[in-house]
Amino acid sequence: MMSNSELFSRRTALRSISSGFGYLAFAAMADQQVRAEKKTDSAAPGPLAAKEPHFAARAKRVIFLSMRGAPSHVDTFEYKPQLTKDDGKEGKVGRSRGRLLGSPWEFSQHGESGLWISELMPEIATHADELCLLSGMHTDLPAHPQAQVQMHTGNHQFVRPSLGAWTLYGLGTENANLPGFIALNPGNGTAQHFGSSFLPAIYQAARFGAASGRRNSPRRRRSSGRQESVPNIKNPRLEADLQRLQLDYVQKLNRAKLRRDVHQPEVEGVIESFELAFRMQDKVPDLMDLSDESEKTLELYGVDGSATDQFGRQCLLARRFVEAGVRFVELSHSNWDHHRNLSEDLPARCNEVDRPIAGLLADLKRRDLLKDTLVIWAGEFGRTPHAQGGDGRDHNNKGYTTWMAGGGVKGGFRYGATDPHGYEAVMGKMHIHDWHATILHLLGLHHEKLTYNHAGRDFRLTDVHGVVAKKILA
């Protein structure tokens, strides 16, 4: 591995070259530099160096759109005509009883594939032929915290590395100047969703926009040209070479501590995060500045000050990140827990994400990135076909729908199904472990071979479970 001073000189060289180029050209060069480093110095690759997958990957990167609170599948992506027919009747719902609530929204067929999609997602529906709907999903528990943790780590009982951390561990990153795993707007109390657990600390997500929910008030957004910037990204006093001197000294102290402590993964994490932070200072401000995007592009994502603005920005940032070589980006959108007020709140939530997501798919497609970018849309579980309080739905972990697009999945395809009312998965059943196995497979990773030895035992994301859903592979 290069020493820090060598790294620095390479960086200065690149920076001077970059002054005449656009940002992406620079990013691509940094990318090549990393690959070159990998080839010439493969004996000692850094933990983030790009690695070969187990077999030919269909997807190189992931954008995970996490819908926190669990959107209703029977009102969005799972058409249940029988439920509509049986509206008001009593439905079989396991131990409890309930009056069925047919979706108040119309479903219609879209694209050549004729996938049925609800009127709540009109723009995503225009990409029907890209979507692979997974309608046989199920998970262990109908409780938000556990289900969210399980969706991210496979295990709701113990602290385990998250899907993104495993991905980064398996594949490394394409751009050493950026975190390989980024969580945008992750929300409070979600550290476990993005954590690395026993994997080295460097594989956990860098969380952007987490410190303050209100930092990006509309007023602030308008007034600053640099939107959604990362706090503390620039030292107000020191130029980079002087700061590098300081950092070299700090790292010397850190390495000495690591030597004394013998085994201290957290200190290793400190050392690596300093290096990454140092490199990020250079890259991130440009990357997060949307001012070089055309009006048309902003419009495509719904970045227009309306209800779609916030998630639109996130989607656009996600595209910029993956384009720059970030391996795994997760976006979060909250408030999908519609026990009440379904008829007003669900359309509002759908409206906030529909255009941004459609924009993202369109943009990835036109940049020829969709073919090897896996876009995943999922809540932590689904909702009951029966009503709660007349205008709401309860939690349902037994059957629900998520979808994937791009990255080697069959488009215009529905895999699996729930019973006629949408309560329980009956066909093409896909547990979270299967879902994880399939995602890793698309990334060229064998879920049984992607292991990490922790305390004498090989751990994997899927524990002892997981079946790849081969039928959804394009």
Added chain:
Amino acid sequence: MKMRSHPFLTGVLSLSATGLLLAQDQEVAPSAEEVKFFEEKIRPALVEYCYKCHSADEKIKGGLQLDTREGLRHGGDSGPALELDKPEESLLWTAITWQDEDYEMPPKKKLPASVIADFRKWIEMGAPDPREGERVVIKTGIDIAEGREFWSFQKPEKRKAPVVKATDWPHSEVDRFLLAALEEEGLTPAGDAGADVLLRRLYFDLTGLPPTPEEFESYGTAWRRDPVAAYRAKVDELLSRTQFGERWGRHWLDVARYAESSGKETNMTYPHAWRYRDYVIDSFNEDKPYDQFLSEQIAGDLLEVESDEDWQENLIATGFLALGPKGLNERNGRQFALDLADEQIDVTTQAILGLTVACARCHDHKFDPIPTVDYYALSGIFQSTRTYFGTINLAVSRRGTKLLELPVEDEEPMDTMSAREMAFVKERLSEAEEDLVEMERTARENRRTGGNNNAQQQILRLRRTVTTLRARLNGVDSDGVAKTLAMGVQDYPRPVEPTVLVRGELDRPAQEVPRGFLQVMAHEETPEPLPPDGSGRLQLAQWLTSPENPLTARVMVNRIWQKLFGQGLVTSTSNFGTTGKAPSHPELLDYLAVRFVEDDWSVKSMIRELVNTKAYQMSSEFNRGAYLKDPANALLWRFTPRRLDAEALRDAMLCGSGEIDLERPLGSMVSRTGDTVVGQRLSPELLNRQVTYRSVYLPFVRDSLPESLALFDAADPNLVTGERESTNVPGQALYLMNNAFVLRRGDVMAQRLLEEAEETEEQIRLAFKLTYGRRASTLEVEQGREFLWSFTAAAVKKGEEREKAESQALGVFCQGLLASAEFRYLN
């Protein structure tokens, strides 16, 4: 066939006897003749043939309950019993006529033909059922007696420490429990930690601050004379410092989800929450017995007191129940009240009992033996309690309440308005009120004439002004002196007997249940029934703090253990239920719980006992063999190294620079800002303003914690936080490298070094003591010098004056130490 109106089409709302029930299916009342038929033919038949398996008093097989109209219509697991538009296909009909092999009812003997004929006639009449108001009864599928078998519901027993082989190792009983477990696994404990390492650990654990260089030196002297005596004396000294309460009070504030704003959609400030914060800190400093501490928080307003001061303290304590997150924009007042009670149940049971009882709101607890009826029994206690949390009512915030006016005035009032200021506010208020009346008139006229109606925005703005100014005036007495207000609770005059709600839904009431506690933890001292003239909170407090309660003491000693040893004996510190983790040392946990109660619930005694153990004083030295056997260090073969938490990190920086202000500030930044929406007057800039008092006094508002806390995993006050996260992300590195707060601390620390030490070498040595709490090695001094020299040279080369470059170098050096791993971690 004559059909009655479809029950789902005529959703007329009606109030039931309790004034709460929204009837779902209001249908045409049965005629006298129909009622007669039902009472003479159908009811007796149901009672005779069906109730045995399908009624609230017997069993509810297959989820089918036939003793109420709702139950019969609703049906069971197989669907509705009656289909009024397809009577022939009704399950009730096919079952009693034995048409379906799987559903032949009654199963043993077919009904007499005459009864079947009566049912046929009755169904043809449209199944008139006069049993209105006979409610659905929720029954539980939980076997309480069986649930009680789980370890955590068994009363802790006094245990004797086991025999160990290495008899010279243990200092105490606790050590023997630990050592026995290690020996069983063939593991040996690590050696003793060095004096410096142990001192730094002890200081941070007990006070959240590092030792000063003077303390470091004087302890070293005492330790060389008599290490054991020096250590024990230091423990006692630190326990008696006010900084102890600030450290341990913060741990409780994590658990109590303390915050100074409502969070959720509106996020209004709670300007008086700080009184609870100070109460908690003072309670830990006084070593208030934990049972009393809990009683005050649950029922302080109901405890007997001898002085106004005591009463004041007890009232403030009930802020525990008042300062949770709230959805202030909820339109339905009843829903809000139930959600409030739910949040109170959640925090009380998680914080004190380590149980997630709130999961039982909609259905029996999925994992623990807590039936829904228990939830509502508890909910009744809180529904009979009025919560005073303040907040002003704006368009987006409609549920504000009054605050408690305290009996004793503040010595230093929070806010005093001069006569001039008061006159000014009054004038502005009356102007705004007049403008509002005027604007509302304009709006009405515009509406009538169909004219442009942009007056609405103006009205909202004026209403906001009026509300805010009124709140400001209400906060002071006639002399302009701020009233002493607090958040807290009081009993309603008459308690509510709670109604169980089907799946927690407001409009689906089931039976009433008496107020009460959790059946699985009923013990001899459980009062039953609760008195009719109070909410029952006093009895709840007594029940929680009874020595018979199996969880309260266990949960607290485990919390204390976790803060001192890095992980709990039960690692899921707020979940002692079946989905929680089993204790690593069950007998030790029992031993500690019993001892805690015997020692009059003294938190300080418990901490003293634990830090005086040999185990606490072990080094954190790594041991590969032990690691492979026990990677999580659950058995404590060494001391677990850990990170300083957010508050300790920030405070330690201020200690390094010598700026820390150990005085408690009056109130908080939030109280000085007053009632507002977080993000408006209480801006991110204000929340992150550089101040030098201890971190526990920083503004702690939901979803907008100061960066110095949020980045380093401070507790999210939307949740009960027993264990904090420990993330390691580049955002933290960026903060330490670039944030103005950290840069400033480096500068001030450099200034201090220049003032307190003359030679560069001495400055470097002092810097190491200030940050790492140890002496610098010769090599480290040399490396420090080299850094200062090379940085200065580089800066000079860039055109900086030598003197300036040198002083900058020293600041950068200090900041570097504050950012480094050794400063941020405890060994």
